[in-house]
Amino acid sequence: MENLKYLDLLAQKYESEEKVVTEIINLEAILDLPKGTEHFVSDLHGEYHAFQHVLRNGSGNVKMKIIDLFKEELADWEIDEFATLIYYPEEKLQLVKSNFSSKQELRDWYIDSIAHLLKLVSYASSKYTRSKLRKALPNQFVYIIEELLYKTDEFKNKKEYYGKMLERIISLGQADKLIIGLAYTTQRLVVDHLHVVGDIYDRGPDPHKIMDTLIHHHSVDIQWGNHDVLWLGAFAGSKVCLANIIRICARYNNLDIIEDVYGINLRPLLNLAEKYYDDNPAFRPKRNAGEQLTEQEQLQITKIHQAISIIQFKLESPIIKRRPCLNMEDRLLLEKVDYKNNEVTLHGKTYSLEKPCFATINPERPEELLEEEQQVIDKLLFSIQHSEKLTRHMDFLMKKGGLYLKYNGNLLIHGCIPLDEDGSMKEMEIEGITYAGRELLDVFERYVRNAFAHPEDTDDFATDMIWYLWTGENSSLFGKREMTTFERYFIKEKETHKERKNPYYYLREDEEMCRRMLAEFELNPDQGRIINGHTPVKEIDGEDPIKANGKMIVIDGGFSKAYQSTTGIAGYTLLYNSYGMQLVAHQLFNSKEDVLTKETDVFSVKRLVDEELERKKVRETNIGEKLLQEINSLNSLREHRYIK
Numbered sequence: 001m002e003n004l005k006y007l008d009l010l011a012q013k014y015e016s017e018e019k020v021v022t023e024i025i026n027l028e029a030i031l032d033l034p035k036g037t038e039h040f041v042s043d044l045h046g047e048y049h050a051f052q053h054v055l056r057n058g059s060g061n062v063k064m065k066i067i068d069l070f071k072e073e074l075a076d077w078e079i080d081e082f083a084t085l086i087y088y089p090e091e092k093l094q095l096v097k098s099n100f101s102s103k104q105e106l107r108d109w110y111i112d113s114i115a116h117l118l119k120l121v122s123y124a125s126s127k128y129t130r131s132k133l134r135k136a137l138p139n140q141f142v143y144i145i146e147e148l149l150y151k152t153d154e155f156k157n158k159k160e161y162y163g164k165m166l167e168r169i170i171s172l173g174q175a176d177k178l179i180i181g182l183a184y185t186t187q188r189l190v191v192d193h194l195h196v197v198g199d200i201y202d203r204g205p206d207p208h209k210i211m212d213t214l215i216h217h218h219s220v221d222i223q224w225g226n227h228d229v230l231w232l233g234a235f236a237g238s239k240v241c242l243a244n245i246i247r248i249c250a251r252y253n254n255l256d257i258i259e260d261v262y263g264i265n266l267r268p269l270l271n272l273a274e275k276y277y278d279d280n281p282a283f284r285p286k287r288n289a290g291e292q293l294t295e296q297e298q299l300q301i302t303k304i305h306q307a308i309s310i311i312q313f314k315l316e317s318p319i320i321k322r323r324p325c326l327n328m329e330d331r332l333l334l335e336k337v338d339y340k341n342n343e344v345t346l347h348g349k350t351y352s353l354e355k356p357c358f359a360t361i362n363p364e365r366p367e368e369l370l371e372e373e374q375q376v377i378d379k380l381l382f383s384i385q386h387s388e389k390l391t392r393h394m395d396f397l398m399k400k401g402g403l404y405l406k407y408n409g410n411l412l413i414h415g416c417i418p419l420d421e422d423g424s425m426k427e428m429e430i431e432g433i434t435y436a437g438r439e440l441l442d443v444f445e446r447y448v449r450n451a452f453a454h455p456e457d458t459d460d461f462a463t464d465m466i467w468y469l470w471t472g473e474n475s476s477l478f479g480k481r482e483m484t485t486f487e488r489y490f491i492k493e494k495e496t497h498k499e500r501k502n503p504y505y506y507l508r509e510d511e512e513m514c515r516r517m518l519a520e521f522e523l524n525p526d527q528g529r530i531i532n533g534h535t536p537v538k539e540i541d542g543e544d545p546i547k548a549n550g551k552m553i554v555i556d557g558g559f560s561k562a563y564q565s566t567t568g569i570a571g572y573t574l575l576y577n578s579y580g581m582q583l584v585a586h587q588l589f590n591s592k593e594d595v596l597t598k599e600t601d602v603f604s605v606k607r608l609v610d611e612e613l614e615r616k617k618v619r620e621t622n623i624g625e626k627l628l629q630e631i632n633s634l635n636s637l638r639e640h641r642y643i644k
C-alpha cells in the first residue's frame with residue numbers, strides 16, 4: 001500500500017481523476033517509445049574543441065540522419081554543407097551569407113535551409129513525445145515551429161501558407177535566429193543522454209570549458225576519472241592533491257587554468273621557485289604543437305614545476321606514515337635517497353639521480369616543508385577553496401558524478417574493478433573492515449563525499465583516501481601498483497618508470513570474468529556490458545577496443561593530443577540507441593575552422609558492437625523503471641481517491 005502521505009502530496013498535483021488518468025495514459029505511451037540514444041565519451045583531458053565537435057555531430061549521428069533523409073535530393077557537398085550548418089550554425093551562417101551576391105539568392109537559401117531543417121527536426125524527434133520535443137525547441141519560436149512541423153503531411157497543399165510564414169520570418173530579420181535554434185534542437189534531439197566515463201581534467205588546455213558545457217547539457221552523468229578525483233581532492237582540502245594538479249598544469253604548460261581561469265595567485269609559488277631552482281631538462285613543460293614559449297617563460301615554468309613537485313613528494317610522506325593500511329611504504333622515496341652521492345636504491349638496486357633539485361630538502365628530515373613552502377601551499381589551498389568558478393565546477397562533479405554507474409543494464413566505470421591474479425575481487429582492509437568488489441568501490445565513494453563535505457579538514461582519513469584513489473594500488477581509478485612520478489623525473493633507467501597494471505587489465509579480455517564482474521554489481525551478465533575508459537587503446541598496434549566477446553568496451557582512444565601517437569586515432573565514442581551499440585573511432589580533429597571552410601568533418605569509422613534483435617523500448621530502461629513506479633503510484637492514487 002502506498003504511503004498515504006505521499007498520495008496526499010501527489011493529489012495536490014493531480015487534483016482530478018481526469019488528470020490522473022491523462023498522466024497514466026501519457027506515461028504508458030512513453031513506455032512503448034523506442035529508447036533514447038545514449039552517447040558515451042571518456043578521457044576528454046581538457047580537449048574542449050574535439051569534445052565540442054563530437055557533441056555537435058552526435059558522433060556522426062547528425063550526418064547519418066541527413067543522409068537518410070536527403071540522399072536522393074542533395075549532392076554530397078550539399079549534405080556536408082548542411083551538416084556543418086547544424087554543427088556550427090552561427091559561424092556557418094556568416095560564411096554562407098558572405099558568398100551571396102543578391103538578396104534574392106539569400107532568400108532562396110533561407111527558404112530551402114529552413115525547410116530542410118524542419119524536415120530533419122521532425123525526423124529526429126519521431127521517437128519522442130511532443131512535449132519532449134517542445135522542451136528542445138528554441139523558446140521564442142516554439143509556436144511558429146510547431147505550426148510548421150505538425151502540418152508536414154499537408155506541406156504541399158499548404159505551400160502558400162508556409163511560404164508566407166517563412167517570408168515574414170525572413171523579412172522580420174528572424175531567419176538566422178530560427179536556423180540557429182533549429183540547428184541546436186537537432187543536436188539535442190540526436191542524443192538523449194550523455195555519459196562521461198571520466199578524466200575531464202588535466203593535460204589539455206580547456207577542462208573548465210568542458211565543465212561549463214556539461215553544466216548546460218540537457219542530460220548528463222559523470223563517472224569520475226583519477227584526474228577528476230585529483231581536482232576534487234584538492235578542493236576538498238588535500239594539499240598533496242593540490243600540489244599534483246599544479247604540477248601537471250606546469251608540465252603541460254597549462255598554468256593559466258590555475259591563474260586566469262580559476263583565479264589563483266601563483267606569485268608566492270613563483271617567488272619560491274625563483275629562489276631555489278634553475279633550469280632542468282626533465283621539468284621543462286611539454287609544448288603543444290605550434291605553441292611558442294619564450295626562453296624566459298619556459299625557464300619560469302620549469303622552476304615552478306620543480307618547486308611544486310618537491311612540495312608534492314614531501315607531502316606524500318606523512319600520509320604514507322600515518323596510514324599504514326594504505327600499504328604504501330615503498331613510496332617513501334625521499335627517505336631512500338642518498339643525498340651525498342645523489343643516488344637512490346629501489347628494490348635492492350642503486351640508481352644515480354639525474355639533475356636532482358633538492359635545495360629545499362633537509363637530508364635528516366626530507367619530508368619537512370620549509371616555512372616558505374608551507375606558506376605557499378597553505379595560501380594556494382585557501383585560494384583554490386575560495387575560487388567561485390572552481391566551486392561551481394566541483395559541486396557539479398559531485399552532483400552528477402560517482403565512482404561507477406549502473407545504467408540500462410551496463411556498468412560504467414573509468415578505471416577498473418581491482419582483481420587478484422586468480423580473478424577474485426581484490427581485498428583491502430580499511431579501518432579494520434575488509435572490503436572487495438562493489439563494496440570496496442562504495443566505501444571509496446563514501447570517503448570522497450565525506451571529504452568533500454568537510455573541506456576544512458585537510459589531514460583526516462577521508463581526505464587522505466582521495467589521494468589514495470589517485471595513486472593507490474587498490475584504487476579502482478588508478479589500477480596500477482605504483483605511480484612512478486619521482487622515477488620519471490630523476491632516474492634515467494626506464495625499468496624504474498614501469499607502472500605495473502592490476503591483473504584486471506588482462507583478465508578483462510575474458511568473457512567469463514566480465515560476466516562475474518557484472519554479477520558482482522547485480523547486473524544481468526547476459527545483457528550487460530562494462531564500459532571502461534582510462535587506458536588508451538593502441539589501435540595502432542592492433543588492439544581491439546571491443547573485448548571479451550563484446551562484454552567489455554574500452555573507449556579511451558586518446559582525445560588527449562599527448563596520447564594520440566600511442567593510440568593512432570583521436571578518440572572513441574560509443575552510441576547506444578534502440579537498435580544496439582555502435583563504436584565510433586574518430587580521426588584527428590584539426591580545428592573548427594577546418595570543418596567550416598573545408599567541410600572536413602572528422603572522418604569516423606563505425607563498428608557495430610551488437611544489434612538488438614528487437615528494438616529496445618523505454619520500458620526496458622532505467623527511465624522506464626521509474627515511469628512504471630510513477631504509474632503504480634498514480635494507480636494507487638486513483639484507487640485511493642476516486643474509486644469508491
Ligand SMILES: O=P(O)(O)OC[C@H]1O[C@](O)(COP(=O)(O)O)[C@@H](O)[C@@H]1O
Binds near residue numbers: 226
Ligand atoms: O604522461 P604523463 O602526463 O606524464 O602522465 C603519466 C601518469 O599519468 C597516469 O597514466 C595517470 O593518468 P591517466 O589516467 O590519464 O592514465 C599515471 O599512471 C602516470 O604516472
Ligand SMILES: [Mn+2]
Binds near residue numbers: 199225226414477534
Ligand atoms: Mn584515467
